[in-house]
Amino acid sequence: MKPPEESPDDRLPGGYPLAGYRAGAFLGAGAWGSVYAAEGPDGTPVAVKLLSPARLSPGQRRTMAQMARRELRFGRRADHPHLIRVLAVAVLDDPAHPALDGALALVMERADRSLQDVLAAARPGTPVPGAARVLAEVCAGLTHMHRAGWVHGDLKPANILLMPDGTAKIADFGLTAELEGTHAYAPPLGSPDHVPPEWWSQRTGVRGVALRPSADIWAFGVIAHQLLTGGLHPFLGATARARSLAAQAYARGAAPLRLDEALPAPWRAVVTACLAAEREERARGDLAALVARATVRPTEARPGQPAGRAVTARAVTTRAVAALLGCAAVLLALTGAPEPTAAPGPATSGPSRQAVPPPPGAIPFDSDVPVAYRGMIEDAARRCPEPEITPALLAAMLKAESGFDPAAARPETGEYGIAMWTPAVFEAWAKAATHDGPTSYWVPGDAIAAMGNYVCWLDQQLKHRGYTRDLPALVAAGYRTSDKTVAAAGGVPERVRPHVDKVLRYLADYGG
Incomplete structure (x- = not known):
């Protein structure tokens, strides 16, 4: 049930009075x-959320009214530094503006931006600055909600707001519901990227679908993975629906949980626990304690300090201290050290410095892969958890497809750009591009990102069909044909054998 698009006629005029506040932009x-x-x-700057019944169907009005009551009820009770506060409520009485008459206006704290905005600008494979602090604060707010007997029901980056001073606060309580024993009830709505696998198989009753705190825990795990890997979702797919299907396959035991290698080691236990396939296992975990352990790390003892009494160093800013204390309910010895962006390695200089060999599958420094495209290729490979999908393989495929020419074209087959996409297929796999706005197969970054998504899916499909050997060759063949064609041929189809051999030669040249 999708609400209609808002028209300019539905909007509040500038300066419109609302419970002592005046509306702006x-x-x-x-x-x-x-x-x-x-x-x-x-x-004082505030934000006004306007819930209007105009142009809604009767069923949509009932759903909106139910969500408005939920948001109002919890918003008035919310009393925590990491939950957005509702400051005032007004029902508009304005017959002169039929589109606004009867609308509910919630006046609340005004944020600077959302985590969704932050992730849109993030670099894949690189943690968002201050991610540990933000996660500690979200954990504190979420823990407070659960202990007070509430489930958020729609935790996602768009509903986590950053205030002007950077403080993180959970917002949007339209699906928030009060627990009745082990669960609550809410309308069957939610973000496909952040609902748990069991959500898809639940039946909707008269009161809606059952909500449990374990659903919020799952969403927290997804968000933690995204923040700490620069926006990468823990389940691969070019669309939210595809990612939800991958999560369901994992929950059925048909696929393992593959966390991105960029996820920092201290947080892997947190994300793994949050993404437990069984909701009962998620419910048994202690999220607050896990987050506290991930965010606070011990260091070596100072000279002269007794053994076993190492100093505890902080990896988050001062604002996160209160969040951690409230979240973990433990006392921690803290220093004021700011969170480093990366741990420095051992200092080396002069003749003693040794060259570090590139990791397996990396693009050799002295290869013919254009420097302008290397970062794009490495990012595309990093987004795939399958070990066969390496930067070297993607580079070999691009060289075989186009010779790294972004203007390459085969009009007779309708293939264009550096990755030789057909427009229709590109559109299907470009939805997970690394930026907002239109994408194009002529743009190398878009084409390479889409290639990474597609070949990762091909690799997974071939493994599901039982293939365990020669996967780089089979992936290259599937990219030229399809996974079904490869399966029907029982391997590399003869008609694409010359192309696949070329990919394998280039891969060998790159050390793959």
Whole structure:
């Protein structure tokens, strides 16, 4: 049930009065409401969320009214530094503006941006700056909700807001529900990228679907993986639906959990526990303690300090201290050291410095792969958890396809660009590109990112069909034909054998 698009006629006029506040600029629209900047009598900046029944069907009005009541009920009770506060509520009485008459306006704290905005600008494979602090603060807010007997029900990056000072706060309580024993009930809505696998098989009853805190824990695990890997989802797919299917396959035991190699070691236990396939196992875990252990690390003892009494160093900023204490409910000895962006390696200089060999599958420094495309190729390979999909393999495939020519074209077969995409197939695999806005098979970054998505899926499909050997050759063949064609031929089809041999020669040249 999708609500209709908002029209300019539905928007609040500038300066519109709302419970002592005055509306300002339109900031954006969500699934069921629109958000405006506003100011209080003293000039304090706030945000107004407007929930309007205009142009909704009767069923949609009932759902919106239910969500509005939930948001209002919890918003008034929310009392935590990492939960957005509702400051005032007003029901608009304005017959002169039929589109606004009867709308519910929630005045709340105004944020600077959301985690979704942050992830849109992130570099894949690189943790978002301050990720540990943000996760500690989100954990604190979420733990408070659960201990108070509430489930958020729609935890995702768009619903985690960053205030002007950088503090993280959970927002959007339209699906938040109060626990009745072990679970609560809410409308069957949610973000496919962040709902747990069991959500897809639940039946919708008269009161909606059952919600449990374990659903929020799963969502936290996905968000943690995204923040700490520069936006990479723990389950591969070019669309949210494809990623949800991958999560369901994992939950059935048909595929292992493959966390991205960029995920920092201290957080792997947190994400693994949050993404436990069984909700009962998630429920048994202690998220607060896991996050505290991941965020606070011991260091070596200082000279002269008794053994066994190492100093505890902090890897987050001062704002996260309160979050961790509330989240873990433990006392920690903290230093004021800022979080480093990367751990420095041993200092080397002069003749004693030794060359470090590149990891397996890396593109050799002295290869013919254009420097301008190496970072793109490495990012595309990093997004795939399959060990066969290496930068060297993608580079070999690109060389065989186009010779690294971004203007390459085969009009007779409708293939274009550096990865020789047909437009229709490109559109299907370009949805997970690394930026917002239109994508194009003529743009090397878009074409290479889409290639990485597709060959990763091919690799997984071939493994599901029982293939365990010669996967680089089979992937290259599948890229030229399809996984079904490869399976029907029982291997590399003869008609693409010359092309595949070329890919394998280039791969050998790159040390793959």
